[in-house]
Amino acid sequence: MDKVNISIAIIPMAADYGWTPTTAGFIQSAFFYGYLFAQLPGGWLANKFGGQRVLPFGVALWSIATAAVPFVAGDIRWLSLSRLLVGLGEGVSPPAAVDVISRYVPVNERSRATSIVFGGLNMGTVVGLTVAPTLIEGLGWPSVFVGFGVIGVAWCYWFDAVVPTNVEAEAEPVAAAESAENGAEGEKAGAEEPGEDEGIPWGQFVQHTPLRALTYIHFCNNWAVYTILSWLPTFYKDYLSVDLQGAAHLALLPPIAGIAVSVVAAPLADGLVERGVSVTLVRKIMQSVAFLSPAGCMLACIFSEDKQLSTWLLPLGLGLQTFSFAGLYSNHQDIAPKYASILLAITNIFGSIPGVVGVPFTGWLLDHTDSWYLSLFGPTLFFYISGAFVYTKWGSGERMVIRSEKDT
Template identity: 50%
Template sequence: MDKVNLSIAIIPMSHQFGWSSSVAGLVQSSFFWGYALSQLPGGWLSKIFGGRIVLQFGVLTWSLATALVPVVAGFMPGLVFSRILVGIGEGVSPSAATDLIARLIPLEERSRAVSFVFGGLSVGSVLGLLLAPPLIESFGWESVFYMFGLFGIMWFLGFQFVAEDQPSINSGSLSRSQSNPKAKSWETSMEEFGGSLNVPWKSFFQSKAVWAMIYAHFCGSWGHYCCLSWLPTYFSEELDLNLTEAAWVSVLPPLASVVVTSFASQFADNLISNGVDTTVVRKICQTIAFLSPAACMILSSVDLGLPPWEVVTILTAGLALSSFALSGLYCTHQDISPEYASILLGITNTVGAVPGIVGVALTGFLLDSTHSWSMSLFAPSIFFYLTGTIVWLAFASSKPQTFKKID
């Protein structure tokens, strides 16, 4: 919800403050500065203290920063800083969730677990896009940030009463304290802190599979973040929809993603349970996740004289099918190393945040320069989807790897 709120509120905010597309792109991209900076620290801290603690810290940080936006909106440095804080809070959270999943969920259930947890992104996008327009029209754009920030604070308070189940797997590579983060003492965490200073970074970057994950994450994020930030404006300006109509139409891709995610995860887990090689399953799912939006963006960018509802349908289908990535790329971190899953996601998500910084801002700049949505939004995404598919098919692997410190 807190990722999409600005993509809707940016329209009335731009009108009120007189922002150009370039400035609006800068404001939206500032979230990803914090998001990129916090990925590796989030993975590292999750390994040391456990994902539960880091997740709580992340949610509280980004929720407070979200509620701060209306206070500082008229002061650009303050607005940018508040969005950086939102990015930092959200940046540590994927690694924290990945740490919990890697420790508690067996391989044959992993696709469903990852899809269920990260599928919350799509559910939140739907709710955020549905709630934002009526809130803005009734109480002003400021109300969106106050309300959504309050939701996160309420989650933080409620999570204090949630008990953590015992691990359902017994991983030989994990110590007892690692497999049950809640049971860690401060002394144990400090001992792990010292050991985690010796993370086998060099070994990670000598793996072709890790490099495939890094590039695939970059490519998928380019299309996802640029569309997340700019599709409401595209629907409003290019398809001549008003704010409410643009928001309602923007709901369709994440709403369809909820359906696709549940199907894709069951599809992947069934294949693995029936003996299909895990690497093959991950490659199939990720290929669908890349080629589907690429094909639909090509159709949308070519001037075929299609009516708006057909363009919306095509984009919705492509972006929904990109959710197959939750059963592809997003499972490989746990597949190849449960012990270092949170750190590996921190690595790939750091690179994956770069398109949010560069791509979102670049889209606004290209839009001001070319006045073409095809050149500014769709063409770069298509390029990365296609090259990402090639790299993934050539080098991706889900074979468990032992990463050792290399002198």
């Protein structure tokens, strides 16, 4: 909710303050600077203290920063800083969530767990894009930020009341069960994990080819998500000449489609793993669908003369990208469960770059070309197709062999 609220509010805000598309793009991109720089600290903190301890801090930070937006919006520097702080708070949440999944969920249930947890992104987008236009038309755009910020602070109190406190004791049975399920591989996995005093094997992570491939597809995945979701309401308003409510309602379609697709994709992936299909093949199939199906939908929109085709074909393609929950987002736990939060932090650093670069770059291209196809669709298609190729060739779901310093 707090990530997408500005994609709707930016339309009346730009009108009030006279911002160009380039300026609006830079303001929206400020979020991603904070999001990028929070990744490694967030992953390290989640790995050391447990994701359920790190998450409330991030939620409180981004909620307070969200509520502050109306009070600083007149100064672009302060507004950008507030959005940067939202990014910092939100940046710790993916590593924290992945840490919880890797601690508690066995491999044959991880696609479903990941889909449920990260499906909150789609659910929050639906709620945010539904509520924001009504609040804006009734109470003005400041009400969106204040209202959403208050909800986040209230969530922190609720979370603190219901989350178990003794995480380490509860995590052991799941880890042991997974090791038993994996048999010999479970024994190997135990040998892979260095002792607590040996630290994080950063050098081995950097040299691991499947992790490098995963990093690239995270970049490609987020280029599509961040640029399209940031600009989709404006695209619908300018390209299809719909009003604010209409733009918001059309922007609801991709996350709704994503929720529907995740109901199918996650059980399908886990079912294939349970039937003996290799984890590597399952992840590659899921991620190929996540990239190539929206690319096909986007190409159809480009070559069709019917503008209205984009109102349902683009959302369908973005919905199918949700297959990445059973591919990209489940793969970190496959490679190294103990360090899943660290691995997600590493790949998400590069996955944050499209928000920093891609969102304002799209606005800049739009200013200079006046073409949505060149500014929004062209770069996205390149990353869809190249990402599918890279992951198919070099991706893997095999457990990484981590060697301690004394072994090397």
